[in-house]
Amino acid sequence: MSSVVSVRSFRRAARETVSGLPREFWWLWTSTLVNRLGAFVATFMALYLTLDRGYSASYAGLVAALHGLGGVVSSLAGGVMADRLGRRPTMLVAQTGTALSVAALGFVHHPLAIAGVAFLVGVASNASRPAVQAMMADIVPPEDRVRAFSLNYWAINLGFAISSMGAGFIAEFSYLAGFLIEAGMTLACAIVVFLKVPESRPERGGKGGTGAEEDAVGLGTVLRDRRFMGVVGLSFLVAFVFQQGAVGLPVAMGAAGFTPADYGMAIAVNGVLIVALQIPVTRFIQHRDPGRLLVISSVLAGYGFGLTAFAGSVGVFALTVCVWTLAEIVNAPTQTGLVVRLSPVHGRGRYQGMYSMSWAVAALTAPLTSGVVIDRYGAEWLWGLCAVVGTVAGVGYAVLMRGLPPEEAPAERPAAAKADVQVARLPDPAPRPGPSRTRR
Numbered sequence: 063m064s065s066v067v068s069v070r071s072f073r074r075a076a077r078e079t080v081s082g083l084p085r086e087f088w089w090l091w092t093s094t095l096v097n098r099l100g101a102f103v104a105t106f107m108a109l110y111l112t113l114d115r116g117y118s119a120s121y122a123g124l125v126a127a128l129h130g131l132g133g134v135v136s137s138l139a140g141g142v143m144a145d146r147l148g149r150r151p152t153m154l155v156a157q158t159g160t161a162l163s164v165a166a167l168g169f170v171h172h173p174l175a176i177a178g179v180a181f182l183v184g185v186a187s188n189a190s191r192p193a194v195q196a197m198m199a200d201i202v203p204p205e206d207r208v209r210a211f212s213l214n215y216w217a218i219n220l221g222f223a224i225s226s227m228g229a230g231f232i233a234e235f236s237y238l239a240g241f242l243i244e245a246g247m248t249l250a251c252a253i254v255v256f257l258k259v260p261e262s263r264p265e266r267g268g269k270g271g272t273g274a275e276e277d278a279v280g281l282g283t284v285l286r287d288r289r290f291m292g293v294v295g296l297s298f299l300v301a302f303v304f305q306q307g308a309v310g311l312p313v314a315m316g317a318a319g320f321t322p323a324d325y326g327m328a329i330a331v332n333g334v335l336i337v338a339l340q341i342p343v344t345r346f347i348q349h350r351d352p353g354r355l356l357v358i359s360s361v362l363a364g365y366g367f368g369l370t371a372f373a374g375s376v377g378v379f380a381l382t383v384c385v386w387t388l389a390e391i392v393n394a395p396t397q398t399g400l401v402v403r404l405s406p407v408h409g410r411g412r413y414q415g416m417y418s419m420s421w422a423v424a425a426l427t428a429p430l431t432s433g434v435v436i437d438r439y440g441a442e443w444l445w446g447l448c449a450v451v452g453t454v455a456g457v458g459y460a461v462l463m464r465g466l467p468p469e470e471a472p473a474e475r476p477a478a479a480k481a482d483v484q485v486a487r488l489p490d491p492a493p494r495p496g497p498s499r500t501r502r
Contacts, residue, residue: 083210086201089258090194091217097157097251098221102229102240103164103183108312108429109322110237111176119313121173123433125180126309130429132184133422138281140189141415144196145279145408150261152193157252159186161245168241188422192414199402199410200262207402211395212344219336230326264407279409284416290404292462294420296360297397299455301424302431303363303448304390307332307383310432311370314441315379328379335387343391353463355396357456363389364452371445 107129111122136156143152163182170179194214202210232240285291312325347355366386373379398417405413435444 080213083206083213084201086260086262087198087210089254090197090201091214093251093254093259094194094214095217095221096254097248098218099225099247102225102232102244103167106229106233106237106240106312106322107180108309109233109316109325112313112316113322114233114237115176117173119317119433119437121433122313123309123429123431125177126429126433127426128177128181129184130422130424130426132181132186133188133425134419136185136189137192137419137422138412138415141192141196141411141413141418142281143189144193144411144414145263146411148261148263149193149197149200149411150255150259153190153197153255153259154252156186156188156190156193157248157255159189161249161252162186164241164248165245168238168245184422184425188418191418191421192411195398195401195414195418196410197259197262199405199414200264204403208348208395208399209344211398212340215394216337216340219333219340222333222336224333227326227330230323230330233322233326279406279412281412281416283406283409284412287404289462290401290413290416292458293397293400293404294416296356296455296458296462297417298420298424299451299458300360300363300393300397301421302428303367303452303455304386305424305428306367306432306444306448307386309429310367310436310441310444311379313432313436314370314444317436317441318374320376320379324376328376328383331380331383332387332390335384336391339388340391344395347392347396351463352396352400353459355392356400356459356463359389359393359396360452360455360459361389362386362452363393364449364455367452368445368449370448371442 107126108119108122111117111125112119140152140156160183163179163186167176167179167183170176198210198214199207229240232243307329311329312322315325315328316322363386366382366389369382369385370379373382401413401417402410431447432444435441435447
């Protein structure tokens with residue numbers, strides 16, 4: 063009897079979690095899932111360069127850093143494009159460019175060519191992120207955004223869990239096949255966006271605001287927003303730690319004699335746990351203090367990676383992944399929701415671009431740091447550094463989140479904001495010009 067009750071409770075909780083979101087969100091969610099099912103390059107680039115091509119960990123870190131540099135270049139540009147041209151065109155251009163550059167990466171062999179194409183992959187893949195997040199903020203009302211971001215993150219990791227396990231074995235057969243599969247899936251993602259996802263950008267000078275208000279939101283506005291820029295800085299520290307799952311961890315495991323399949327099985331735990339726990343955890347954190355959640359998740363992430371210093375088997379590596387995955391489950395939707403909360407309506411693309419840049423800068427610096435630290439001092443020092451960085455980020459959030467203005471209640475939203483949400487949720491895309499996209 064109790065098992066029947068628990069099953070019913072689970073079904074009711076799942077139904078409440080997915081109900082009430084607009085149709086456009088679910089098409090965007092679908093494109094995200096398709097995209098992540100083909101993920102390969104970001105996960106196995108370090109192993110490809112060190113094990114298959116025979117390059118050093120430092121060179122692998124350099125290539126990954128160039129990939130991150132491409133993201134730094136395109137994050138702000140993508141945010142500006144999302145505000146000026148629209149979400150949908152930005153996403154389509156970025157996804158098509160990603161498919162072409164990833165396919166090319168599988169065919170180049172010269173060290174300079176690999177580095178150059180990796181830079182282009184970083185440019186293309188990161189340009190779409192501000193548009194995706196801005197679109198979700200456009201089409202989902204404030205009271206549902208943490209839930210929507212969690213569901214999107216759940217899709218990312220459902221695809222990641224499946225692709226990680228499969229890609230580990232594909233890598234042992236052919237790295238080229240992995241590159242081509244990712245290119246094909248990314249192109250399929252663009253097709254979904256083109257066919258099913260309408261534009262959501264608030265109309266210029268329309269119900270969402272005046273033309274003067276729109277022109278007033280520039281990159282200077284973002285840079286002068288002290289609290290938001292503090293969030294960006296702390297986001298960089300947290301991203302630096304999480305990046306080690308894709309950079310430091312595979313290199314360290316490879317140097318310790320583990321195979322790509324071993325790493326694939328260990329890191330797949332990350333996606334599996336998120337798929338299993340994201341929905342119930344979201345229900346728990348949805349209306350809790352974001353500052354406290356960010357402090358806890360930052361410290362947990364740092365010490366989760368710190369525990370990797372004591373791992374000597376695939377099972378223990380998987381246990382450490384469990385620890386920092388719990389931090390990721392809490393951090394991702396909370397931090398994304400906070401960014402939207404601090405962003406003006408007609409500056410969402412730019413604000414999301416600056417936030418995305420913090421992750422892109424982390425993708426640039428984390429590989430350089432991890433490669434040098436592992437080569438010169440050993441992996442144990444890298445994991446200790448992660449613990450320190452996570453602690454610093456936690457303290458920073460504790461200070462920065464003091465006096466955070468309360469989130470606007472649904473009933474108290476001004477008529478213009480309500481109208482903006484309603485326009486974004488209209489099922490017929492024909493009257494609206496536009497753009498849209500998915501996060502890679």
